[in-house]
Amino acid sequence: MKEHAVLVVGATSSIVRAIAVQMAQQGASLHLAARDAQEVERIAQDLSIRYQVPVSWSLVEACEYELHADLVQKAQTSMGHLDGVVIGLGELGDQQQAQVDFTHAQRIIHSNYTGVASILTHAANHLEQQGRGFIIAISSVAGDRGRQSNYVYGSAKGALSLFLQGLRNRLAKSGVHVLTVKPGFVNTKMTFGKPGLFLVADPEDVATAVLKAWRQQKNIVYTPWFWWGIMTIIRSIPEGIFKKMNL
Numbered sequence: 001m002k003e004h005a006v007l008v009v010g011a012t013s014s015i016v017r018a019i020a021v022q023m024a025q026q027g028a029s030l031h032l033a034a035r036d037a038q039e040v041e042r043i044a045q046d047l048s049i050r051y052q053v054p055v056s057w058s059l060v061e062a063c064e065y066e067l068h069a070d071l072v073q074k075a076q077t078s079m080g081h082l083d084g085v086v087i088g089l090g091e092l093g094d095q096q097q098a099q100v101d102f103t104h105a106q107r108i109i110h111s112n113y114t115g116v117a118s119i120l121t122h123a124a125n126h127l128e129q130q131g132r133g134f135i136i137a138i139s140s141v142a143g144d145r146g147r148q149s150n151y152v153y154g155s156a157k158g159a160l161s162l163f164l165q166g167l168r169n170r171l172a173k174s175g176v177h178v179l180t181v182k183p184g185f186v187n188t189k190m191t192f193g194k195p196g197l198f199l200v201a202d203p204e205d206v207a208t209a210v211l212k213a214w215r216q217q218k219n220i221v222y223t224p225w226f227w228w229g230i231m232t233i234i235r236s237i238p239e240g241i242f243k244k245m246n247l
């Protein structure tokens with residue numbers, strides 16, 4: 001990790017922040033990006049003081065597509081080079097509201113999919129051109145099968161997982177590693193107070209699993225690991241039965 005220069009997008013997320021902490025502990029230089037200036041500056045200062053590594057920061061808004069090329073450029077300029085990107089933007093939103101108000105649905109799609117695809121398009125071109133690097137992107141188990149209780153969020157994550165799969169196929173020839181992270185329920189502000197959660201993981205444990213999968217050059221990691229089994233069962237239920245279930 002030492003010598004690595006990493007752009008960390010969505011740095012105010014508990015999961016992404018936990019990954020940034022572990023990377024800083026291992027000596028990486030970081031460029032943090034988030035939409036909350038005060039909070040991202042505070043996290044940048046904390047990481048640089050605590051772990052004695054260079055940490056710079058920028059603002060990012062998922063739907064300001066025209067600024068995403070500058071973000072990648074700024075990360076590269078402030079760290080001197082760019083080895084990889086960690087990205088975990090997203091909003092769970094409210095499924096009921098999204099069903100009656102497409103503006104809300106669109107916001108969920110922008111933050112989970114189109115904004116991430118836009119940033120990764122610029123980052124991928126940079127990494128492909130230099131012929132090495134990595135992308136770690138946080139999707140979700142929710143993208144593995146559409147369910148009535150969260151299909152707008154799930155569809156954005158499903159689209160992101162497919163985007164990453166295609167990107168991996170393209171970038172494998174250039175030595176760029178793409179890791180798709182599919183967490184189950186994680187204890188963060190996204191899930192705080194939500195009913196019906198089970199087997200809730202800590203962001204720190206998710207971060208440890210993500211970095212292990214990254215070191216092992218894995219393509220996809222379910223975290224915690226048992227979500228792979230749960231989703232294999234859920235995906236295998238025939239559609240005729242699945243559509244009648246209350247999920």
Ligand SMILES: NC(=O)c1ccc[n+]([C@@H]2O[C@H](COP(=O)([O-])OP(=O)(O)OC[C@H]3O[C@@H](n4cnc5c(N)ncnc54)[C@H](OP(=O)(O)O)[C@@H]3O)[C@@H](O)[C@H]2O)c1
Pocket residue numbers: 010011012013014015016034035036060061062063088089090091092110111112138139140141182183184185186187188189190191
């Ligand atoms: N928690 C879970 O159970 C779970 C499960 C599966 C997947 N995930 C995924 O894990 C990732 C991290 O989520 P988290 O659980 O750590 O929740 P979180 O703390 O709410 O993190 C979401 C991040 O996305 C940022 N964000 C949301 N909308 C944005 C926008 N329009 N423009 C710029 N930034 C935006 C948030 O910024 P602010 O801090 O300013 O809001 C925050 O940095 C997300 O992609 C999420 O979908 C989470």
